[in-house]
Amino acid sequence: MSTGGNGSGNGSSNGNGPSYASLLALHDLTARLSSQVDSARREIGETRQILKDAIDRLMPAFTATRSHDSPERAINPSRREAFSALQFQDISDQLLAHAQARLAMLQQEVDLLMNALQPANHSADMVAKLTALVEQANDNLADLDLSHLKPVGKAHLGTGDAELF
């Protein structure tokens, strides 16, 4: 396997680029990073599903008691509190969805690096290739910060503001 033109595959460098061994180590690192990010994405997905299932099971029981409430004051105080609390599944889900989107983007960048570092893709212009990839990744990450603004400002269980224009 040739790397940076040295062609030895023994881990040495010709002085003009990274050695085969260092590229291989980087490739292994990116593979492990990709695997970890993928696991985190899946775990967030599972958490979202658990929260959704819990709410789906809770809501019918919660709303089925409608007939016991008086029409003049349909929402008793304890139920008002419960309503506010239940809405945090929706809010949490939005935050988790954003976290998943960020991780998906990170994984995409890591996978690009991993592919470039694969021994079969090593070439004499590895440094230039990697430099371009890193620049592109930095741009993409900057875009990610701009396009995935945190959508939810709530940090406590209080209800939100209301205004008529």
Place this chain on the structure above:
Amino acid sequence: MKTILTVDDSPSIRQMLAYVLSSNGYKVIEAEDGEQGLEMAKATQADLVLTDQNMPKMDGIALIKALRALPNYKKTPIMMLTTESSQALKQQGRDAGATGWMVKPFDPEKLLEMLKRAFAQTTA
């Protein structure tokens, strides 16, 4: 009986709204995104529209713009009910023709009070 169209991609939020509104004498019709909300609004004249902002296919502000372009929704109260609370987005909503803005999580009593005020504002 006044008809309220609720537009939200979260089934649990739609269920909660249906519970609160129907318990208080409103007829509720539901849509799960802006596109469906627009179709339902065309098919059934709602007296008030309550919409989320972040939804697939068509967001809340786009829905408001589309509704305001319809002759029979020029004066219908349209409220935003969303987790979004930035002033910039509120201004966009206002410019699009929103009647009011409520940040989730909503308090059921506050919501009902706001709807009453919105209806009163429309008929005044």
